[in-house]
Every structure is written in C-alpha cells, then in structure tokens.
Amino acid sequence: MPGRFMWYELMTTDAKAAGDFYRAVVGWKTQAMGDAYTTFHVGDAAGMAGMLTLSAEVQAGGARPVWMGYVGVDDVDAYAERLKAAGGTVHQPPADIPGIGRFCAVADPGGAAFVLFKGSSPEGPPTGAPGEAGYAGWHELMAGDGARELDFYSGLFGWEQTGVFNMGGEMGGYILWTDGRGADAGGMMTKPPFIPVSTWNYYFRVDSVDDAVERIKTAGGSVTNGPMEVPNGDRIVQGTDPQGAPFSLVSTPHS
Numbered sequence: 001m002p003g004r005f006m007w008y009e010l011m012t013t014d015a016k017a018a019g020d021f022y023r024a025v026v027g028w029k030t031q032a033m034g035d036a037y038t039t040f041h042v043g044d045a046a047g048m049a050g051m052l053t054l055s056a057e058v059q060a061g062g063a064r065p066v067w068m069g070y071v072g073v074d075d076v077d078a079y080a081e082r083l084k085a086a087g088g089t090v091h092q093p094p095a096d097i098p099g100i101g102r103f104c105a106v107a108d109p110g111g112a113a114f115v116l117f118k119g120s121s122p123e124g125p126p127t128g129a130p131g132e133a134g135y136a137g138w139h140e141l142m143a144g145d146g147a148r149e150l151d152f153y154s155g156l157f158g159w160e161q162t163g164v165f166n167m168g169g170e171m172g173g174y175i176l177w178t179d180g181r182g183a184d185a186g187g188m189m190t191k192p193p194f195i196p197v198s199t200w201n202y203y204f205r206v207d208s209v210d211d212a213v214e215r216i217k218t219a220g221g222s223v224t225n226g227p228m229e230v231p232n233g234d235r236i237v238q239g240t241d242p243q244g245a246p247f248s249l250v251s252t253p254h255s
Contacts, residue, residue, distance in 0.1 A: 003157030042134030110144020139186030
C-alpha cells in the first residue's frame, strides 16, 4: 500500500564509526554494499535501513548527519507533482537507482525532508513483527504547523488522525495518525520554539530503553531527552550519535 515508511537511511560523516555505534546500541548487523553504501539488518533478515557517507562537497554546502525516511509510492513522478501542488518542495527531481528503484527527495510545507520511493522489487524490506526489536516503531514529525501538515499528508498518502494528546502548556496537541495498517504509525505536533527546524524523527525498537541508555553513552553517543514513559506505556529515549545525527529508541515494558 502506498504511503507507508518503508526504508530509513542514515547520512553520516563516518560510516565505519556510525556502524560500530548502531551495532552496539540497537544490535543491528551491517553489510557493505560496495564502497558507498552499507545496510543495517535485524539478525539474518534482509536489510531494513541503510547508511551512506556525506561527501566533503555536500558537507561544505551545509549538510549534517541525519536520518532520512523513505515513503513508498506506486509512481514517484506523479506523487512529486501532487506534492508540489499541495505545497511541498522537490529538492531533487525523480531519478533511478539502477537495479534498486526510483526516488525523489522532497519536503513538506513546513520543510521536513523525506524521500518518495518505488522499489524495483515487489517485495519491500522487512518491517518485523509488532514490537520486534530492531525495527522502526514510531514516526514523529516536529511540524511547522501540525494541522497544516496533517492535511498535507492525509491528502497525499491517505493518513488518518486517530486522536490528539494534550501536551499541556505551550506544547499544544500531539496528533496521532495511522497509515492504514490499523495501529498508530506515529505522531505529529507543531514544533516548539526551541526546535529550530521542522524535522522527522524515527524511533527504533530495542528490548529495553533503560538498558540502551548505558550502551549509548559507552559507545560515544549522548542522551538528549529521557528515558521516560509515554502515554501508551512505552518507554523512549532521544539521543545523538557520535557523528551528530539525532535518533530515538522505544521499548515496550515486559510483563
């Protein structure tokens, strides 16, 4: 079904060091795909995320380490046009990745970047069982305008609001949404003033967030928020890897 996050890509300044970090913290395996690309794997399953090194030229242009999400569509070119008509921005026109698929780097009306993608193979990457460690467990948008971006993604991908959690004070409402698979896929809210730009944030599942905190620190990363419990009972932590890319982890308490 179009409109689901299906791939996650880390753009970093040091792929070897970043690979070491995420192997230690999340438990992923890594596999080099030539000199330019590395894939992350949960056990012996097919890759569920990838990593590439930012060139010196791209870094000089202002690019910084970041995780990027790929949303699957059935026609990249058509969705790029629909996105522009809805107020989004195309940063890189549709192009082919030989043997892999077609992609287009874009941003929503608030400036949060993501990628439109259609793979060459009908079989997409694995997503894991519900709650399974190693896979993406939540997708969170710090939006330029939460209500506007909800309308944007609903019109583009058919996402539906399932509820709103009042964050209290000046934080406003946290909008829960589903991508059509039934369970909530993520949340979005208007970003608070202390967050400088609108951005997507991806939460990867681990067996225990609290145990992962020490792994983050030992491996050279930093914890920026948490660990803490969220309203659905999950525990989360937000951090920064040694190269500066923000990331998040989530775990479900064991009974």
